[in-house]
Amino acid sequence: MVDYNGRLSTVYTAGRGMTADEVKRWTDAFQAHLPGERPLTLLDLGSGTGRLTPGLAEAFGGPVYGVEPSDRMREIAETTAAHPDVVYRKGSAEAIPLPEASVDGVLMFLSFHHYRDQPKALEEVRRVLKPGGVAFLRSQFADLMPDLFWYDYFPSAREVDAGMYLSLDAAKRLARQAGLEPADDVVWVHTELPRTLRESYDRLELRALSTFEHLPDDEIEEGFTRLAADADRDPDKQMPVHPAAMLALRSHPR
Ligand SMILES: C[S@@+](CC[C@H](N)C(=O)[O-])C[C@H]1O[C@@H](n2cnc3c(N)ncnc32)[C@H](O)[C@@H]1O
Secondary structure (H helix, E strand, O other): OOOOOOHHHHHHHHHHOOOHHHHHHHHHHHHOOOOOOOOEEEEEEOOOOOOOHHHHHHHHEEEEEEEEOOHHHHHHHHHHOOOOOEEEEEOEOOEOOOOOOOEEEEEEEOOHHHOOOHHHHHHHHHHHEEEEEEEEEEOOOOOOOOOOHHHHHOOOHHHHHHHHOOOHHHHHHHHHHOOEEEOOOOEEEOOOOOOEHHHHHHHHOOOOOHHHHHOOHHHHHHHHHHHHHHHHHOOOOEOOOOOEEEEEEEEOOO
């Protein structure tokens, strides 16, 4: 399990912050699958520091519930990502503190791989979704992993990352078992901003990605030494960007 109450919470915003434009690209991607009426009630499940939560309220009118088990991540959200139509609540995906059929959409944004009990969590998602509501599984999938440039610096990172995620078929199977019908195709969302090697290094070296929680110290040290040297040599090099994978899951009418 990754501890989001400690060091990770202190570096998350600096290491993984999104610009308003990136948030907007995400809400546009969700909009394509959600009903046209406004307002919509949404749940940001594993809302962390509230990177996306106020943006959801802006785009869809709210209320938006940000449910998050880590006290520290939630406190940061409450102080830095407050919005009149957002309510942050302590809770987990396995026990969502909302009534049955109460939300139009659920966002699981890079939180699903942290859930202790994924089948139970998907049952809970189905319980709180209104019939016909949509859940968004923004995740990596073990068989669709992006070829991130920094994997070359940390020899076990690629395997560690792939080991955290289900394959696309396994994720679809779990969703169906919970009464959520996956769309046939993964949606590829283009939101990542182009960054230079220096900018990429500055974010990476904060180790705000949970991958680094699973790597040995010597591998981390060696990797960052090599990466720092390359960033000094060629700071303006433009690094490749990758589209992000997302699966839309629709709740069957009961
Ligand atoms: C990588 S962060 C993503 C946070 C946010 N969704 C974002 O994109 O910035 C993963 C989050 O999942 C949360 N999490 C871990 N276990 C969870 C669970 N069982 N139910 C809900 N959220 C969980 C963590 O506390 C953490 O805030």
